[in-house]
Amino acid sequence: MSAPDELAGSEQPFVQHLMELRDRLVRALIALAVAAVALGIYPGPAQLYDFLAAPLVAHLPKGATLIATSVISPFMVPIKITLMTAFLIALPVILYQLWAFVAPGLYNHEKKLVVPLVVSSTLLFFVGVAFCYFFVFGQVFAFIQSFAPKSITAAPDIEAYLSFVLTMFLAFGLAFEVPIVVVVLARMGIVSIEKFKAFRGYFIVLAFIIAAVVTPPDVVSQLALAIPMCVLYEVGLWAAQLFIRHTKAPEENVETDEAKDAATDVAAPADSAKPADSS
Helix, strand or coil: CCCCCCCCCCCCCHHHHHHHHHHHHHHHHHHHHHHHHHHHHCCCHHHHHHHHHHHHHCCCCCCCCCECCCCCHHHHHHHHHHHHHHHHHHHHHHHHHHHHHHHHHCCHHHHHHHHHHHHHHHHHHHHHHHHHHHHHHHHHHHHHHHCCCCCCCCCCEHHHHHHHHHHHHHHHHHHCCHHHHHHHHHHCCCCCHHHHHHCHHHHHHHHHHHHHHHCCCCHHHHHHHHHHHHHHHHHHHHHHHHHHHHCCCHHHHHHHHHHHHHHHHHHHHHHHCCCCCCC
16 A cells, blocks of 8 residues: 655645745845845955955065956955855855745655755855865965065956956865765765775876866865865765665665565575474
8 A cells, every 4th residue: 555645735836836936036135135235334345355365465475465457346346255255144045945945845755865965065065165265275375476486576466366266166165065966876876886986096086187177286276175075075975875874765665675575585485495304
C-alpha cells in the first residue's frame, strides 16, 4: 500500500503563484533597500571603500594613494560598493523569501536536502570572501610590491582596484563551494563517491590550473586558492557520504528494506537445504 502524497491539496492557482512571487520579490527589495540606506548613513560609502582598499593602501609606498582617472569615479565607485555590501547583508532575507516560495512544493525529504545546502553554500561563500580579504590580499600585495622598482610610484586606479577585488572575491567565494558541488552531484547520483575518490589526483591538477587562470600571476595567490580547493574537495567527499545517509527519500528506504528482505528469503532456503548434523 503506497503512502499518501504529502503535497496533496497544496496546489494553488497560477495567478496566486504570481501574486506570491511578487510579494516575495518586494520583500527582498525592501530588505536590500533598508540595508543600503543603513550603510549609507553609517559607516557611509566613502568609509566602506576605505575599508575595502585598506589591504592595498597598507602596502603602498609612504605617501602614495589610489587615484581616480574618471570624473565621476569618486562618486560611483563608493556607491557600487555600498550596493554590493547591502546585497550581501540582505542575502539571508533574499534566500529566505526564495525558500518560502518554493518550500510548499517540496516533499519532506527534499526540504531536508535543500535547507542545509542553501545555508552551507551561503556560509561557505562568505568564508571564501573573508579568507580572500583578511589573508590573501595582504600576502598578494606585499609580494607584488616587493618586486616593484624603486623608480616606480604605485598609484592604482580606484575602478581598476574595484574590478580586481570583485574578481578575487568571486573566485574565492565560488572556490569554497567545492564541497556543495560534490555533495549535490553525489546525492543526485550523477557521480558516485568512488568516482570522486578516483578523480582526486586529477582534481588537484585542475585546482592549480584554475588558480593560475583566475588569480594574479603570483605564487602566493595561486597557492592560496588551489590548496583550500583541494582540502574542501576532501571535506565534500566526507559530507556527501553523511548527507546521502540522512536525506534519502522514503521510497529509497523502502527499496533498501525490500532488497534486504529478498536477500534474506534467498538465503533461507539455502540454509534449510543443509543436512542436519547427526549426533
